[in-house]
Amino acid sequence: MLVLLLFFQFIRYNKKICLKMFYLKKLFVVILFHNVILAQSDSLVVEELYFSGVQELRTTPKKSYKNFKEALSIINDSILDKAPYSCHFLLRKALIFDHLSYDYRKKNDYANSLKTIQQSLKIKKYIGETFTLSTTYCAFGSLYLRKKDSIKAKHFFDKAMNAAKNNNNIGDIAYIFNLYAIYYNVYKNLKKGRVYTKKAFSYSDSMGNNRAKSFALNLLSREEQRNNNHKAAIRYSKYGLQINKISNDKISMELAFKTLGYSYRKLNRPKKAVYYYEKSLALVKELEFEGKLANRYLSLSNAHSDLKQHEIAFRYYRLYKRQQIKDLDVKNIREFAELDAKYTYDKQKTIDSLQFRKVKVKDSLQLVNEKEASEAKSELLKTQNKVKSQWLLFGGLGLITFFLIIYLFRAKKFTQKQKEMQEEFSQDLIRTQEKERSRLARELHDSVGQKLMLLSKVAKSISSTNAEKLASTILEEVRSISRGLHPSNLERLGITESINALVYSINENTDLFFTEEIENIDNVLSKESELHLYRIIQETLSNIVKHSEGKAVKIKANITAEKLTVLISDNGKGFDLDDKFKTMSLGLKILFERAKIMRAQINLNSNKGEGTEMTLIIPI
Numbered sequence: 001m002l003v004l005l006l007f008f009q010f011i012r013y014n015k016k017i018c019l020k021m022f023y024l025k026k027l028f029v030v031i032l033f034h035n036v037i038l039a040q041s042d043s044l045v046v047e048e049l050y051f052s053g054v055q056e057l058r059t060t061p062k063k064s065y066k067n068f069k070e071a072l073s074i075i076n077d078s079i080l081d082k083a084p085y086s087c088h089f090l091l092r093k094a095l096i097f098d099h100l101s102y103d104y105r106k107k108n109d110y111a112n113s114l115k116t117i118q119q120s121l122k123i124k125k126y127i128g129e130t131f132t133l134s135t136t137y138c139a140f141g142s143l144y145l146r147k148k149d150s151i152k153a154k155h156f157f158d159k160a161m162n163a164a165k166n167n168n169n170i171g172d173i174a175y176i177f178n179l180y181a182i183y184y185n186v187y188k189n190l191k192k193g194r195v196y197t198k199k200a201f202s203y204s205d206s207m208g209n210n211r212a213k214s215f216a217l218n219l220l221s222r223e224e225q226r227n228n229n230h231k232a233a234i235r236y237s238k239y240g241l242q243i244n245k246i247s248n249d250k251i252s253m254e255l256a257f258k259t260l261g262y263s264y265r266k267l268n269r270p271k272k273a274v275y276y277y278e279k280s281l282a283l284v285k286e287l288e289f290e291g292k293l294a295n296r297y298l299s300l301s302n303a304h305s306d307l308k309q310h311e312i313a314f315r316y317y318r319l320y321k322r323q324q325i326k327d328l329d330v331k332n333i334r335e336f337a338e339l340d341a342k343y344t345y346d347k348q349k350t351i352d353s354l355q356f357r358k359v360k361v362k363d364s365l366q367l368v369n370e371k372e373a374s375e376a377k378s379e380l381l382k383t384q385n386k387v388k389s390q391w392l393l394f395g396g397l398g399l400i401t402f403f404l405i406i407y408l409f410r411a412k413k414f415t416q417k418q419k420e421m422q423e424e425f426s427q428d429l430i431r432t433q434e435k436e437r438s439r440l441a442r443e444l445h446d447s448v449g450q451k452l453m454l455l456s457k458v459a460k461s462i463s464s465t466n467a468e469k470l471a472s473t474i475l476e477e478v479r480s481i482s483r484g485l486h487p488s489n490l491e492r493l494g495i496t497e498s499i500n501a502l503v504y505s506i507n508e509n510t511d512l513f514f515t516e517e518i519e520n521i522d523n524v525l526s527k528e529s530e531l532h533l534y535r536i537i538q539e540t541l542s543n544i545v546k547h548s549e550g551k552a553v554k555i556k557a558n559i560t561a562e563k564l565t566v567l568i569s570d571n572g573k574g575f576d577l578d579d580k581f582k583t584m585s586l587g588l589k590i591l592f593e594r595a596k597i598m599r600a601q602i603n604l605n606s607n608k609g610e611g612t613e614m615t616l617i618i619p620i
Helices: 002-013 015-055 061-082 087-106 110-127 133-146 150-166 170-186 190-207 210-226 230-247 250-266 270-287 290-306 310-327 330-461 465-485 489-493 495-509 527-548 577-582 586-597
Strands: 513-518 552-559 563-570 601-606 612-619
Touching: 015 061, 015 087, 061 087, 087 110, 087 133, 087 290, 110 133, 133 150, 133 170, 150 170, 170 190, 170 210, 190 210, 210 230, 210 250, 230 250, 250 270, 250 290, 270 290, 290 310, 290 495, 290 513, 489 495, 489 527, 495 513, 495 527, 495 552, 527 552, 527 563, 527 586, 527 612, 577 601, 586 601
Parallel strands: 513 552
Antiparallel strands: 552 563, 563 612, 601 612
C-alpha cells in the first residue's frame, strides 16, 4: 500500500516528466519501425538495380555498369554497414565485381580489373560460394590472356573448367570452351583451337545458349579467315549477326561487323569493308570500349587506302596513332604489376605455411625413425671396409678422366677462340660497310645532289624543259640511292617513327595487310644498335615481300625493364629450316651477325605452308 501511495504521489507532482517518458518511448518505436522499412527498401533497390544491370549488359552496357556501381554503393554504405555478415549481399557484391572487371578490361584499365576480381574471389572464398567460382576464374584467365601471360591464363581456365564441372554450371562450360579456343589460337596451336571452337558451338547449340553460340560462330569465322576462306567466314559472321540482332546483343554485333569488314577487304571489296568497319566503330564508341578504338581506326585507314582515298586513310591513321599513345597508360601497367605481385606473394605465403606444417609433421616422424637409423648405422660400418677397397680403383679412373677433361676443355677453348675471331672480323666488316655507306650517302647528297640542283636551276633559267626534267629525275634517283645507303629518318625522326614509316611505305606499295603493335623504343638503344635493328627489320620485310607469297604481316615491338622484343610474322608459304640453314644465304648470315653485334638473340620459326616467324630479343 505504501508503495502505491508513493507512486501516485510521484505522478501527481511529476506529470511533465511522465509525459516526456511516454513521448520518448513512442518516438523510439517510430524510429525502429522506420529503420526496418528503410532496410527493406534498400534491399529491394539493390535487387532491382542488379537484375536491371544483368539484363542490359549486352545492349546498353554504359547504363548497366552505372546500375552495378549504384547497387555496390548501397550495399557498402547501407546494408553491409548494418549487417556485415549477410551472405546474400556479400555474394551480390562479388558478382558485381565480376561484371565490373569485364568493363575495366575492355577499357584497358587492367589494374582495376585485377583488383575487382581479386576482391570477388576473396569474398566467395569467405562465404563458401562455389557455383559462381568458374565465372571469377574465367575473368582471371581472360585478363592474363590479354596481358600475354600464357601460363597464368591456362592455369585459371583449367580452374574455371574444373569448378564449372564440379558444380554442374552448364551455362559456363560452353563459354569456357570458347576461351580455350581463343587461348590456343593466340598461341598458334590452331588445330587444338578449332577442336575447342567446334565443342563450344555444338554444346551451346544443344543447350540453346545463344550468347556462347554467337561467340563460337565469331571464332569459326576468324579461323576461316586464317585459312583465306573468306566466303565461309562471311557466312558464319552473318549467321552470328542474325542471332545477335534477335537478342539485341550489341557487343557480339560489333565483333561480327569487324570480321565481316576484314573478310570483304580480303575479297577486294573495300566499299563493303568500309561499310562494316564504320558500323563496328560506331558500336565501339556507343559501348565506350576504348581498348578497341585504335584497331578499328587502323582497319578503316587500310580500307580507305584500298579505295585510293588517301586523305581519309591518313586521317584515320592519325586517330589510330593518337589512340595508341592514349592506351599506353604507364601508371595502369605499374599498378597491375604491383597487384599481380601482391596476389602471387599472398598465394606463396599460404603455400609456405602449409610447407611449415609439413615440416612439423616431418620432425615428429624423424624422432620415430631415429631408432631405425641407429640400427642401420651398424650395418653401414660393415660396408665401409668394402668401399675403401673400391676407392683405389675409382681414384685411378678419376685421374684418367680428369686429364681427359682438361684436354677436351683446352681443345674446345681453342676452337671457341677461333670462332670468336672470325665473328669479330665479320662484325668489323659490317661496321666498316655501314660507315662507307653513310659516307657515300653524304657525298651523293651534299656534292652530287647540290650540283644536280644547280643544273636544274640553270636549265630552268634558259627555258630548257627537257634538260630541267632530266635533271630533276636524276636528282630524285640520287636522293633515293642516298636514302637506301643510309636511312636519314633514323637521325631526324628516331627509330620508332622510322620503323612506322618503313611499314607504311611497304603497306602503300604492296598488297600485304599489316598489323602493327610498336611501342615507343626511342633512346633505348645506342645509335649503332638502332641502325642494326632498322637493317634487320628492313631485310626481314624485304624477304617477306620477295619470297613469302603471304597476305598478312604482323610486326610487334615490346619493351620491358630488361629487354626489347621484336616479332615479325607472316602467313606465307614458309620454308624448311634445316634446308635453309644448310644453304644459308648471304643476307641471312648478315642478319645473324648484326644480331650478335647487339648481343641479341634471333630465333626463326617456319614450316612449309604455315608461314614464318622471326623473334629478336635485345637485352637493355
